[in-house]
Amino acid sequence: MPIDTSAKIYVAGHRGLVGSAVVRKLNQLGFHNLLLVTHSDLDLTNQLAVDTFFATNQPQYVILAAAKVGGIHANKTYPADFITLNLQIQTNVIVSSYKHKVTKLLFLGSSCIYPKFSPQPIPENALLTGPLEPTNKWYAIAKIAGIKMCQGYRLQYKFDAISAMPTNLYGTNDNFHPENSHVLPALLRRFHEAKINNLDKVVVWGTGSPLREFLHVDDLADAVIFLLENYSDLEHVNVGSGNEVTIKELAELVKEVVGFKGELIWDSTKPDGTPRKLMDNSKIAGLGWTPKISLRDGLVDTYKWYLENYGK
Numbered sequence: 001m002p003i004d005t006s007a008k009i010y011v012a013g014h015r016g017l018v019g020s021a022v023v024r025k026l027n028q029l030g031f032h033n034l035l036l037v038t039h040s041d042l043d044l045t046n047q048l049a050v051d052t053f054f055a056t057n058q059p060q061y062v063i064l065a066a067a068k069v070g071g072i073h074a075n076k077t078y079p080a081d082f083i084t085l086n087l088q089i090q091t092n093v094i095v096s097s098y099k100h101k102v103t104k105l106l107f108l109g110s111s112c113i114y115p116k117f118s119p120q121p122i123p124e125n126a127l128l129t130g131p132l133e134p135t136n137k138w139y140a141i142a143k144i145a146g147i148k149m150c151q152g153y154r155l156q157y158k159f160d161a162i163s164a165m166p167t168n169l170y171g172t173n174d175n176f177h178p179e180n181s182h183v184l185p186a187l188l189r190r191f192h193e194a195k196i197n198n199l200d201k202v203v204v205w206g207t208g209s210p211l212r213e214f215l216h217v218d219d220l221a222d223a224v225i226f227l228l229e230n231y232s233d234l235e236h237v238n239v240g241s242g243n244e245v246t247i248k249e250l251a252e253l254v255k256e257v258v259g260f261k262g263e264l265i266w267d268s269t270k271p272d273g274t275p276r277k278l279m280d281n282s283k284i285a286g287l288g289w290t291p292k293i294s295l296r297d298g299l300v301d302t303y304k305w306y307l308e309n310y311g312k
């Protein structure tokens with residue numbers, strides 16, 4: 001069902017990669033009653049503050065894009081933070097949304113919820129069928145708990161809470177931290193810095209053999225609003241691009257887009273993580289949504305944004 005453009009929509013995490021893309025999309029569509037509050041004004045790990053915020057502001061829709069997020073190194077290095085902060089943020093927001101009569105909530109998980117050796121492409125029903133990838137199981141367990149909370153509140157209280165599981169994302173407002181970011185922004189920055197400093201080599205982590213699926217965050221934002229308007233059911237929904245590349249292919253593509261002419265060196269002391277995680281997109285495709293942005297176009301666009309915002 002289409003949502004009225006005057007509906008009060010709270011986008012939690014609106015300055016992040018996903019939250020900012022959702023806000024851009026909502027603005028494009030004419031939504032004009034967005035509720036946005038920064039981390040420093042509302043710490044979502046603070047239960048009392050979250051509850052007071054909901055009681056005061058009474059949002060009608062909630063898109064939960066606030067989380068502790070990072071790449072393989074950050075996940076491995078800060079397991080306590082990844083499990084604790086994510087459990088706190090999502091529990092506070094889901095419980096207060098229910099308690100203060102939010103019409104609908106959308107929770108964002110991640111493709112890392114699935115077992116390390118899942119059937120490929122990974123269908124939604126692969127959840128909880130095998131052991132998780134060790135580098136990110138702390139984060140994955142928090143995300144699985146979020147899905148289960150949405151299901152529990154739907155079953156027990158008929159609260160309209162749904163969950164979307166995006167694949168690896170990238171785009172405007174990504175995190176370009178050299179160690180803690182995801183692979184795509186990390187490589188864009190490393191190749192760019194190597195190019196401007198006339199270096200002849202760039203180090204890339206792992207063996208290059210893992211396969212990953214990348215989705216531009218503007219496509220994800222489109223899917224989030226699509227699901228909010230068109231899906232109300234128990235099971236979570238995969239959101240991917242349907243295309244996968246090896247990390248080696250990704251590194252070659254980033255090198256070409258940035259225009260770096262040197263050599264790639266593989267650091268096999270760094271973890272590869274899960275060998276492959278291609279999402280089965282047939283559920284969301286069956287509902288009528290498909291992605292539009294190719295990896296090459298998305299990379300060119302993200303590099304342009306990086307140059308405008310960080311590049312020297």
Ligand SMILES: NC(=O)C1=CN([C@@H]2O[C@H](COP(=O)(O)OP(=O)(O)OC[C@H]3O[C@@H](n4cnc5c(N)ncnc54)[C@H](OP(=O)(O)O)[C@@H]3O)[C@@H](O)[C@H]2O)C=CC1
Nearest residue numbers: 013015016017018039043044045066067069108110168169
């Ligand atoms: N990036 C990716 O590849 C993928 C992301 N996802 C999911 O999408 C969602 C958004 O991720 P993404 O946009 O990449 O993450 P970002 O780190 O870019 O953004 C997260 C946002 O959450 C805010 N935030 C974090 N902690 C708190 C807190 N305690 N109180 C208030 N705000 C807080 C951050 O604010 P501040 O920066 O000020 O701390 C930031 O605005 C997450 O649920 C993530 O699991 C799923 C699959 C892949």
Ligand SMILES: C[C@H]1O[C@H](OP(=O)(O)OP(=O)(O)OC[C@H]2O[C@@H](n3cnc4c(=O)[nH]c(N)nc43)[C@H](O)[C@@H]2O)[C@@H](O)[C@@H](O)C1=O
Nearest residue numbers: 070071072075110112136181182183186205206271272273
């Ligand atoms: C979205 C998803 O993201 C995380 O999982 P991941 O897909 O393994 O994340 P990643 O992007 O950090 O790495 C992908 C691959 O790329 C290789 N790689 C090469 N060179 C760099 C590099 O320079 N940085 C990084 N980060 N990786 C590199 C790296 O070794 C790995 O083989 C989850 O923890 C969890 O957060 C989650 O849900």
